[in-house]
Amino acid sequence: MKNQPQKFINIAAFGMDQRTLKILEMVFNGPGKGDYVLVKDIQSAQAGIFDLDSLDGQNFWKEYQRLYSQLPIIILSLDDKDIAGTVYVKKPIEVDKLIKSLKKLKLLSEEALFSKPVETSPTQVTDKLSQGPRDAKLAMEIAAIEEEEILHQYCGYAQDINPDKFEEIEKVYYEPSHYLQSFFEKAAVVSQQFENGGILIEGLYIPIVLLYQQNKIFCTCQSSDNKLRTMTLLPLSHGHLRMTTLSETELEKYISKHQLLSQPLDNFLWQIALWTARGRVPKGTDLHKPILLLYWPNFTRLIVTPYALKISALWMENPCSLLETSQILAIPQRYVFTFFSAASTLKLAFVDRRLKSRISSRQASDQKPNAKRSLFQRFLARLRA
Amino acid sequence: MKSYKLIFTGPPGAGKTTAISVLSDTPVIVTEAKATKRDPSHQHKQTITVGLDYGIIKLSSQEKIHLYGTPGQERFDFMWDILTEGGIGLILLIDNVRTDPLEDMRFFLKSFADFIKKTKVAIGVTRMDISSTPKIVDYHQALSLFNLNPPVFDVDARSKKDVSLLMQALLYSLDPGLNEN
Ligand SMILES: Nc1nc2c(ncn2[C@@H]2O[C@H](COP(=O)(O)OP(=O)(O)OP(=O)(O)O)[C@@H](O)[C@H]2O)c(=O)[nH]1
Ligand SMILES: [Mg+2]
Numbered sequence A: 001m002k003n004q005p006q007k008f009i010n011i012a013a014f015g016m017d018q019r020t021l022k023i024l025e026m027v028f029n030g031p032g033k034g035d036y037v038l039v040k041d042i043q044s045a046q047a048g049i050f051d052l053d054s055l056d057g058q059n060f061w062k063e064y065q066r067l068y069s070q071l072p073i074i075i076l077s078l079d080d081k082d083i084a085g086t087v088y089v090k091k092p093i094e095v096d097k098l099i100k101s102l103k104k105l106k107l108l109s110e111e112a113l114f115s116k117p118v119e120t121s122p123t124q125v126t127d128k129l130s131q132g133p134r135d136a137k138l139a140m141e142i143a144a145i146e147e148e149e150i151l152h153q154y155c156g157y158a159q160d161i162n163p164d165k166f167e168e169i170e171k172v173y174y175e176p177s178h179y180l181q182s183f184f185e186k187a188a189v190v191s192q193q194f195e196n197g198g199i200l201i202e203g204l205y206i207p208i209v210l211l212y213q214q215n216k217i218f219c220t221c222q223s224s225d226n227k228l229r230t231m232t233l234l235p236l237s238h239g240h241l242r243m244t245t246l247s248e249t250e251l252e253k254y255i256s257k258h259q260l261l262s263q264p265l266d267n268f269l270w271q272i273a274l275w276t277a278r279g280r281v282p283k284g285t286d287l288h289k290p291i292l293l294l295y296w297p298n299f300t301r302l303i304v305t306p307y308a309l310k311i312s313a314l315w316m317e318n319p320c321s322l323l324e325t326s327q328i329l330a331i332p333q334r335y336v337f338t339f340f341s342a343a344s345t346l347k348l349a350f351v352d353r354r355l356k357s358r359i360s361s362r363q364a365s366d367q368k369p370n371a372k373r374s375l376f377q378r379f380l381a382r383l384r385a
Numbered sequence B: 001m002k003s004y005k006l007i008f009t010g011p012p013g014a015g016k017t018t019a020i021s022v023l024s025d026t027p028v029i030v031t032e033a034k035a036t037k038r039d040p041s042h043q044h045k046q047t048i049t050v051g052l053d054y055g056i057i058k059l060s061s062q063e064k065i066h067l068y069g070t071p072g073q074e075r076f077d078f079m080w081d082i083l084t085e086g087g088i089g090l091i092l093l094i095d096n097v098r099t100d101p102l103e104d105m106r107f108f109l110k111s112f113a114d115f116i117k118k119t120k121v122a123i124g125v126t127r128m129d130i131s132s133t134p135k136i137v138d139y140h141q142a143l144s145l146f147n148l149n150p151p152v153f154d155v156d157a158r159s160k161k162d163v164s165l166l167m168q169a170l171l172y173s174l175d176p177g178l179n180e181n
Helices: A018-029 A055-067 A095-115 A123-130 A132-155 A166-172 A180-191 A226-233 A248-257 A265-277 A308-317 A322-329 A333-345 A361-366 A373-384 B016-023 B074-084 B101-111 B113-118 B136-144 B160-174
Strands: A009-014 A036-039 A047-051 A073-077 A086-090 A198-202 A208-211 A216-219 A242-246 A261-264 A291-293 A349-351 B002-009 B032-034 B047-049 B053-060 B063-069 B089-095 B121-126 B152-154
Touching (some): A009 A055, A018 A036, A018 A095, A047 A095, A095 A132, A132 A333, A180 A198, A180 A242, A180 A265, A216 A265, A226 A265, A242 A248, A261 A265, A265 A333, A308 A322, A308 B160, A322 A333, A373 B053, B002 B016, B002 B074, B016 B053, B016 B063, B016 B089, B016 B160, B089 B101, B101 B113, B121 B136, B136 B152
Parallel strands (some): A009 A036, A047 A073, A073 A086, B002 B063, B002 B089, B089 B121
Antiparallel strands (some): A198 A208, A198 A242, A208 A216, A291 A349, B053 B063
8 A cells, every 4th residue: 555654653752750751651662552652852753742841841842833843742731731733631641541642643643744745835735735535534533533532521431340349339430419510400400490580600610590491501601611521520619609599680681791602401411411420320329220211312412422322222112220231232331321320410311219120131132133133233334424 | 136115204394305315315306396375384495295205325236225205295195004014114203383293293193103013213303493392301291192202302304413313213213232333
């Protein structure tokens, strides 16, 4: 094949302390599978990593921007660094995140190699144009990596647990009351009583107004906002948050004064629940009792996590426990847990404590496939392509 | 060559022709006529379907899914039994702007009851951007009287993503054991 990309890329690192350098080396040689090689000087590098939390790092970065500034770059820092054309990795470094960013870097550097103009001349423009299909491919690959990152935000990385081991069971639980999620849920309950007015939530980085009856939430952010996500991950400090009721007129005034935009409350709560759960279920959820799904979630307007349609179809047909669901459908537990957490936040899914599971695991494996399964499978693949 | 069929139905103007066109690999063959002023249910569109809509999804050179849309007007309902014969499932689209969308749903569920019993149905509620009521939960409540619990999604028939998701939900209802990849 022509233009076979090089197996590994050289990456120069700047401003790191010994510990961080050690981590990089370990990641490069371990999970990086030799795709990345640490080098000392920028001339022999195809990409760079800068730690902007050190004075050295900042100085090197300024110097680099002045002299080179054409390589794909990863920026390491404790706080968000939104620098155009760079990939940001938060410290302390999480290996999976670093690996994803490295993959992105490698793709970008391969692209840079291909598209490097032989000489600076007017033909460069047409060169760029003929890049079309490969640019599209690159964009798609990067989009796929980013999509995966987002999935991890919703479903976490946790491996399946062995339900016979007590210490493993603890890992699947989180305590909603420790997080912002519970505050929103509480506000929703309070707001239920009001036909017209709403609840104003203050003390977050932006004010949020919640109207349960109209299934609306008003704020100045998108529900996919990064800051909001960070807030959902932090332990809740009740001291700062305030809930006030607003009458209908107060509400109108407030919304127009602060120019708040509305979005469906359901979708908002669903998103918050996914971020908070990250592949876990609320503390106390019985993993062995069957799940009752009241009805199919309105998936066209909600974030569809992996296997959510499949899990819904199974539960509508055959209520079974969270652990059985993962077993019967042969899917990782974290996807079942995350979906359950979101659906239960919208009061669509419950653990049915009265019932013992209606199917034994033997029956489960006997679940009859539809006679047209292979056709449906091909049809489905086509729709998902 | 193996071929299968999928049926789209629903009241006039619900988006059957539109939904079939966004999925079909070939231009949809429709028999449309200019909507007349006499029919108030067609105020928002220029044409109505008087015959069947027809589209195709080619899975391979050996395999095709035929997409059939029933004409919306009830005077054509004599064709429905023949049409559904051997079909793999039903997509029911309901226009949320019409006078009584829940009654529309009941009418079509009754008309296609035998077919639904043999296969599955998935319901798309269209034009919810124009009229937000009845809500999706109202549909589920009405459905419980039919002892049915199909997927009901807010669907814009012009959106391929929406129509495709509804179709995927139909397939999973038919067989939850299908794989994602
Ligand atoms: N605003 C809005 N328009 C929609 C939506 N879904 C479909 N439409 C429009 O509604 C109209 C539906 O028309 P058709 O697809 O012809 O409906 P049909 O069910 O085939 O109608 P008949 O064949 O006459 O029964 C089209 O103009 C679509 O663009 C939606 O969710 N919102
Ligand atoms: Mg039509």
